[in-house]
Amino acid sequence: MKASLQNYDGLYGDHYPAILPDFVHIERIEARSLQHKWLIKPHIHAQLFQLFCIETGSGTLYTERGDLLFTSPCLLQIPDNTLHGFNYSANTTGMVLTLSSAFVQQVVSSLPFLDSGHNDLHIIALQTNKTWFTYLKMILIRLSDEATDNLPGRSTVINSLLTALLTDLFRYVNGHHTVDTTNRNRSLTLFQQFQQSIRRSRNPQKNISQYADEQHITAIHLNRVCRNLVGKTAMQVVYDYFLTEARGYLTHTDFTVAEIAYQLNFGDAAYFSRLFKKYVGLSPKAFRRNGVAGPDN
Known part of the structure; x- marks a missing residue:
């Protein structure tokens, strides 16, 4: 009998589910990966979208299409229900944004011209576009600060930042070549x-x-x-x-x-x-x- 895939309702390795539909979480890549000796086994998240912002280092992304190499600076877009795992080089740094896929769908449905690319896994190499990479990294840092500080209007600011980030991301994916990682399973x-x-x-x-x-x-x-x-x-x-x-x-x-x-x-x-x-x-x-x-x- 086939073993089932590792399927997480929350973050990798956690045994409690994400609270949907407004789940937003940002953490340093190294915080979780170091605990697992830089190896994240292949798994899926049923209702979560993830964006990995690789600042330094490199690694292998395990997918249904096979093993794909990535190197910094780059972005890794992982939609929900997409098999993925990582073997990072030691001391890789960056950030990972995890949010409810329902919010992603909400953004896309309000902007019909973005209604492609968001459902696919993408490796977005940005060695020649470091300015845009720095801009997205600043939004992620701002999101992290806002999520930590319980200030008035917190949810409004977070929603605005996420909408801006996802709009820019999907516009870029739609208009630029990225590594073809379309699922064939x-x-x-x-x-x-x-x-x-x-x-x-x-x-x-x-x-x-x-x-x-x-x-x-x-x-x-x-x-x-x-x-x-x-x-x-x-x-x-x-x-x-x-x-x-x-x-x-x-x-x-x-x-x-x-x-x-x-x-x-x-x-x-x-x-x-x-x-x-x-x-x-x-x-x-x-x-x-x-x-x-x-x-x-």
């Missing part, structure tokens, strides 16, 4: 399209046969793809999406449980609560009590 492509359909539909009542029909495969085939890649059934993948969003609402908003069920398009708040408890292990109210202070209603 059929199963992973099917899984990516399945994830995109879940986000687009936002319908927890939609059955797996409907998702499978969209890709002209059977429900059995779709379940097999999900089990082989992430060790879950297709329905578990669907529930993961909605319950991850639910955790975000419970953590960051004052919405009642019924209001959250409505936001996630569950027709029955009681069914939503039962489903949440089955998969999370706590009722929505108990999860909120154990997480952050919030209304118990």
